[in-house]
Structure formats: C-alpha cells, structure tokens
Amino acid sequence: MRLLYLGDIVGRAGRDAVVGALGQARERLRLDFVVANGENAAHGFGITPKLCDELFQAGVDVITLGNHTWDQREIIPHLDAEPRLLRPANYPAGTPGKGVGIFEAPRGKKVMVVQVMGRLFMDPLDCPFAAVEKELRKVRLGPGGADAIIIDIHAEATSEKMALGHVCDGGASLVVGGHSHIPTADAQIFPGGTAYQTDAGMCGDYNSVIGMKKDAAIHKFVRKIPGERLSPADGDGTLCAVFVETDDRTGLAVRVAPLRIGPRLAESWPDC
C-alpha cells in the first residue's frame, strides 16, 4: 500500500497548502490512504466539523488531533459522531471520542490508525507505550490482521517518539511523530521493518514561529508577560508529510520518504 501522513495543519495557510496540493500528490504518488493531523486547523487552535469536511473533501481519509483537540467546543460531540476523527488514545476512560480506528482502503485493504500523546514535557495522561501495545496485541499487522498500521505519536520530546518507534518495530507500518511543527530529516526503516520519522512537520507558513505570527510568539519568550494572542502566520503554506510504501504481504515498510511542497523549505518528492 501507499500511505501518506500529513503533519499538523496550521490555520488557513496550512489548509490551503493541503487543499491545493493533496489531489496532485494522491495521483502522482498513487496513494491508497491519507492521514492528516488537524489539531491546529481552526486558526491554530483545534478544528471544527466544517473544517474536518474540508479536509475529507481534499482527500484526507482520517484526521488525528492532539493536545489541541479540545480548543473548539463544537468538535466535542463530533469526536464521537465522526468515525474518521481520532484524538489521542491515552486520555482517561470516559473521555469523548476514540484514539483508534480501523478503516477501509481501496482493494479491500484495512488500515488501523492509532494516535497517542507523549508525556515528557506534556500533560500526564495514561502511558502511551501501554496504550499502543494494547492495540498492537488486539490487531496484528499482516495477513488476518491489518494491511497497514499507522501510529501517530503526538509528543514534545524526540526521545519519547523514538523510543515508541522502536517498541512498535515490526508491529506497525509507520510510526510518525507530530506536535513540534518542524519536519525532521530522519526518515528510516527500523530493523524490524517499521518506517519511522520523528516529526512530520506542519503544513503551514514556515516564515513564522512554528506556524504562528512571529511578534506575539517572540513576546512570550522575551517579555514574560501576556501579549497579543497567538495567531497563525498567513504567508504561503508548505505541505509537510511522510510517504510510506508497504509490502502487501507483511504490511511492513519497504520505503519511507518525506514529501514537502511549498515556498520556504527544500521541496522533496519521493521517487515515483
């Protein structure tokens, strides 16, 4: 299968970058399945049902979220109503929504997507390692299980993402991180056959502070008193994603490569 994971879509710049380029990418890369992180789609803070639809129409199959899941109140009932919308799985029991889904892909294929959130330098949720291992015990990668498994680790620390990558090695097609809003250049296939990239980066304007307008973001670091509210930078956005090709028999990765389309970062297309 040919899968794409789009990093945190930030505001209008990010949405425009995705809507403008995803159709072409789907075609050129012959994609079977697309996951996108939408936690910053609504002016940088959360997502709305309307914006979910915009992304689905642009070619996204599943949307994951993160620590910004709860920013827009109207999304909360949608977390239960919309099967293609996931929040981190390691929230406490009783939290609206779900963190795991199994989805139909073309040619009868099944794709499992799991999102968890890291804890280092973040809110202390339940253990993300235990949450992922529980899902991987329930659904095996390969014949009789899922044709592809994508683990989205929304976390601050590179160490926590990479540790989770290795824990999943051999049991997932792709472990990919989000939340830092900067793409990493470390795409690789781990020894057990799982593709890994520490962070997919954001889809948004990179002439910014991780997608937000510079002045307000700098003010927070330098002045230490409240300033203007953060809002997304509105220059042209860059799409950042991770492409994976799997072996149809095993579900493991045979190729992983970044996709970057946009004005500020070096463009990168996987060979097709």
Add this chain to the structure above:
Amino acid sequence: MRLLYLGDIVGRAGRDAVVGALGQARERLRLDFVVANGENAAHGFGITPKLCDELFQAGVDVITLGNHTWDQREIIPHLDAEPRLLRPANYPAGTPGKGVGIFEAPRGKKVMVVQVMGRLFMDPLDCPFAAVEKELRKVRLGPGGADAIIIDIHAEATSEKMALGHVCDGGASLVVGGHSHIPTADAQIFPGGTAYQTDAGMCGDYNSVIGMKKDAAIHKFVRKIPGERLSPADGDGTLCAVFVETDDRTGLAVRVAPLRIGPRLAESWPDC
C-alpha cells in the same frame, strides 16, 4: 565564506563518523570554518580535553557544548584554558568558561560563535534572547565587524529556537539549534538574510533512542523505575551537519543546506 555546523557528537559512533568524514567534507565543500557540538562526545556525557583534541585534529575549529557541559569534571578547567571551547553564554556570572568567541578563519576572516541554551522544558538560566542580543550589539555582522556570525541555540522546544532565529534575522549568518539529536528538514534563509535550521541533528548511531542504546532508554519511559545507565549505541554513526555559504560583503547567507553522511538516514550533500 563556507561554514559547517556539526550537531551533537554522541559517543564513539559519533566521533568516528566525524573523524572519518570531515576531511573529505572540508575538501569537497571547500569549508572555511567548522563548528561542532561536543557535549555528548565522552560516552554520551560531556567531553574531555583529549576528545577535544581529537575533534580539533579532525578539522573542527570550535567546539560548543550544552546542558552536558559539566558531566566530565576534568573539562572544567579546560573551559577557561582552551579558547576554542564554548559553553552556553547564559549561565550566571562567575560560571567557568565562556559562551562567545571571535576566531580567525582563512584569508583574514573573523568568525564569531555564540552559544546559548533555551529555557523552555530546561533549566532556568538567564534569558538566552537577552544574551544573544547583547553579543549582536557588541559585534555587528559585516564590514568592520565579523565576517560571519554563528548562533548555536541548544534547546528542547522548536518554538524557542525558531523565535530566536527570527530575533537574530539580519544580524547573524546562521542560527542553528542542537540538543534534540534529530536533524530537522527546515533549512531556510529568513527574510533578513540569516540562515536557519531548527536542529542540526546528532552525529551518532540513529538505530537508537537519540543516540543511546534502545533498551535502557525505553525502560525509562515504560517502567518509571531506575534501570541500566544510558550508554551510546555503538552501530555505525551518521554525520549530521548544516552547511552555509555567506556573502563576503554582508556576512549574510546565500545558501543553506544539510549535510548527512552515514548508513541510516538519507544521504544529503549540498551542491558544490
């Protein structure tokens, strides 16, 4: 000028990657000046005078450090004795060593190197923004000042690094981050002419958890009780660096590109 910044060198795998490839890189990229982060050179924890010499002989001109500066006691007197060795500038007054140096490069050029440490999710040092701005007021980039200025921001959070990058835009040749041990794919030249990359990545074994052996690192996240001490992974290392070419008249960047040489990440050479 043609400058290279090598990210955190982790243990023997990192040192071997640098020693083995830097000569060739210096030549092929016609480098004028090389800065390397050495805070993890000594089995992952700090650096020794002997390892400093090994790096200088391999073609490094200046070594910066970071939060691991103090791990090896024998380096502390060396911080004052060795002019080419820097630690973050924003330690309190009275701290051994210095965080800023102006160095001679070929053809009579002068290069200023400043290292600061971030505070978000790290120890609360003095303000890194104020520390950098103070140095940039003392020494201007361009004629009459420094021919190149490299700012090394050793920090956890992508936002803090990128905010500092913009604060320095137009006043430095390169702002480059370290400490996350994962290279970012966001090399760009900011509007004011300063080259920027959020993290240079590490020089070390990427079949690991940010350079350290997997099992002990995973144990820390999963078990929450002390386990084996972390030690560097010992597979073949990958060199990760950022290359910048500056305009000799202004000191600003005309080109920035990653350099990656090694077995696990996609190899990348700047066009030469």
Add this chain to the structure above:
Amino acid sequence: MRLLYLGDIVGRAGRDAVVGALGQARERLRLDFVVANGENAAHGFGITPKLCDELFQAGVDVITLGNHTWDQREIIPHLDAEPRLLRPANYPAGTPGKGVGIFEAPRGKKVMVVQVMGRLFMDPLDCPFAAVEKELRKVRLGPGGADAIIIDIHAEATSEKMALGHVCDGGASLVVGGHSHIPTADAQIFPGGTAYQTDAGMCGDYNSVIGMKKDAAIHKFVRKIPGERLSPADGDGTLCAVFVETDDRTGLAVRVAPLRIGPRLAESWPDC
C-alpha cells in the same frame, strides 16, 4: 517593629476575611506595617485598582502580586502609578511596575519590601537569588539602612523558598513565601536572625482546592480535558498571615508566629 504579612487573598472570601479581621489584628498586635499578597483578589485572577484601594483602606500598607499580576489588564498602568503596589522584581528589564519599594512606617521607620518569583516548576524569569542579593547590597538592614526588610518569595517549591531564606539570613527581617495557598507550620528564626516561613497560606475559603471551587479543580486533574473555568470558593474565608517582631536596633527578628483567623483551620494568635 511589629510587622504582618498576609498570604494570597483569594476572591471575595479572602477579601472579606481580611477586611473583617485586619482592623482588630492591627490593634491587638499593635502592628506598625502590613504587607498583603493580592494576586488572586479579583475573583481569583489578579487584582484591580479598586480592590487595591479596598485593601489599603482595610489597613494594608503594601500589596505584592505574583504570577497572576497580569490577569486584569486595568492593573498594568496602576503598577507604575501606585507606589504601594509591587510585582516580582525578577521580570525582565522593561516590564511595567517595580519589585522593590522603601516605605515610611510610623515613628519615622523605613521598611523595604522586595518580591521575587521562584523558577522551579514556574516560568523562567531572571534569577531570584541574584535579584534579592542586589537589593540587599543596596540597602542594608539596620542603622543607616532600613529598619525592617521583608522579602516575599512567590514560588512553588519549598526548597527554593528555604534556600532563599538562608541566603538572606542576617540581611532581612523576614523571608516569607507565597503562591502555594497553604500555610506552613515552620515559622522559625534562622541562625543569623532572619525570620522565615515557607508559605503564609492564603486568605480565602479552605473548603476548596487552594481557594477555588472543588469540582472544577478536581476535573482538571482527573479528566484532562477542559472543564468549567476555575472560580473562587465562596464559603467563609480564613485569614492566614505571618507576624514578626523585630529588634529596633538591628532590624532582625526577635519573634515570628503565624496568625490564623477563620472557620476551618486551627485559630492561632501570636502572644501579645
């Protein structure tokens, strides 16, 4: 001199406790000078000029603040306009307001008040230890300097408060902490003659979670998703304060004792 420090006044319950009891306490304890922390006076979040006046009229001589200084926008110009209003001194240069004041007390006495904020588990401001030491070098305790010096350390960690207490020992009349909203039972005079209490506690309703209504506060810990906004508990408040008596010749403490008046904690009056 006879001095009183009132801990964080939280909402109406806290204000009523102070307004209702301070007159009696001033008289019974023959107080010369009263400092109060007002950072939570305005419905738990910051303070307004009008509430400052209410406290001054109730018998407060100086109001200190803390991390909640900036919650009410209208207080910001007042920070510069009102000499009796202090915020932590270790904000960056250029921050509105001031963190130090020297005030007239009865019988020609002079009282210096300094507030600093801790950094452990808090925002990384400038070093509170350096900030306090700078002030204590400028103004000495005793003849020719200040008749009393009160250091207010607004901090999370008991260790940081106690360390600052010892650093000031012999140079201040009282080092007292705030911010935890719970009074500590460790009032003592350090070997050098400085009185110390780790936290003065709050003036507010103790049938609460540190002054706030229980349900919303518990929700934050248990549910990990946003709930109702925190608001102050509105049962009867308890006044919590620290009383110090100094030696008029040295400014050092001869007696320190808690004052607690209210319905939920054990009442405590210094012997008078």
Add this chain to the structure above:
Amino acid sequence: MRLLYLGDIVGRAGRDAVVGALGQARERLRLDFVVANGENAAHGFGITPKLCDELFQAGVDVITLGNHTWDQREIIPHLDAEPRLLRPANYPAGTPGKGVGIFEAPRGKKVMVVQVMGRLFMDPLDCPFAAVEKELRKVRLGPGGADAIIIDIHAEATSEKMALGHVCDGGASLVVGGHSHIPTADAQIFPGGTAYQTDAGMCGDYNSVIGMKKDAAIHKFVRKIPGERLSPADGDGTLCAVFVETDDRTGLAVRVAPLRIGPRLAESWPDC
C-alpha cells in the same frame, strides 16, 4: 482509633528524632497505629532493610516511600518481601512492591494504608485519583470494611493533594500529603468526615534546605552547575506528624491535629 502519620524521615537527624520521641508519643497519645514515610531515611536517599527494622522497632507499623523508593538497590527485593513496606500504588503494572496494605491493629481493628504519587511537576505515573478510587471501591470505610483508611499522597503541588483529599472525603479517615518536607498548618476535617493535612512535613533538621545541608542546596539554585552532592543536615531533628482520632463506628475523623517535637519549630501536642 488513634492514628499517627510521620512525615518524610530525612537521614540520621530524622531517624533520631523519631526513635527518640515516638515511644513517648505512642504512650501519651495512646496510639493504635503509626505510619511513617521513610523515603529519605538512608542519608536522604531511599531506605534500607536495616533502617526499616530500626523504624519498626521504634514503634512504626507501616512505612511508605515515594519518588526516592528506588535510591537504594537493596530495598527492591524487600519491597515484595516486607508486607509493612509500601511504595506509591500508581507505578505501572509489573513494578516491584505494592502500594496498598491492610494491617492488623490492636483490638482486632483493621487499617488500610494506600500511597499514591502526584503527577503535577513530577514523573508521569498512572493517575493517582483513579488508583485511589479503585482501592476505595474495593474496601469501604466502616463496619464490614476497614476501621481506618489512611491515604498518603506524595506530591509536589498543594492543589493536587487538596483535590485528592476532597475526592476521598467520606471514604477515608485521613488524607495526608508528603514530599514537600515542610509541615502545613491546614489540618482540618472535610465536610464528609475525612481528616486532611496538605503535608505532614519532614522529620529532620529544619536548619537546612528541606532537610539537606544548605550550601549544596543553595549552589544548585544559584550556580546552575553541578556542585557537591546533597547530604542531610546533621543538626538536631524535629519530628513532624499528623494525629487523627476516628469514630470507631464510622472510621471517620473526629479530631486531627499536628504533632511537632523538636528544637526549631513551634512544639505542638494534640490535647490528650
């Protein structure tokens, strides 16, 4: 029943304070059951089997630990072998030791002790609220269940301790905090009948920084580079504890009061 909880015993000063005074306190207060926190008994870092025995012989019935549980390697097998030794219950499944015990007290009484660790500003363990609620569902306070239930919340933040106190209100005899090493003066009985004190304080030398020698502790805050290792202050120790008397029919508290015996803090004996 008449119960006592002794706060974190720090080093020899703390042990001597407990050994020297507990016999007298047991007698004078006619204590039925004594719990002590021993996580700092071994020179400030953890505890050994030998020191456990010393405390048991001095009149302690159950020892709880905390974040320092693992400091002494030899205690780890003892965590499983010694029924009277507890560590926080909210470590991951598979962790050595246990966090809950039901113990025999005189006159056929049963006492349940549960320890959990907070997460705010601490390591992200499993949810302490969920862990406690699970135990309180298994064993009810009162006839047919336990005659007394003591919940020990080892945590940094006053808010987390107080929130847990209210969650347990009506279901436990006493919720008492530890870890801050400073006694709080907020002993109270909550509306549902549960006694509460935010922190029991330490048993140790209060002429110190939370029990440790001053210079090394101050160095950590001021210098930001490694200094001497922390070691316990060795002046005379003060015993700090919380006394609770319960109603034999309900197990709820009828009285709560601090016990403090020693040279530096105001001595306090519950009325007997």
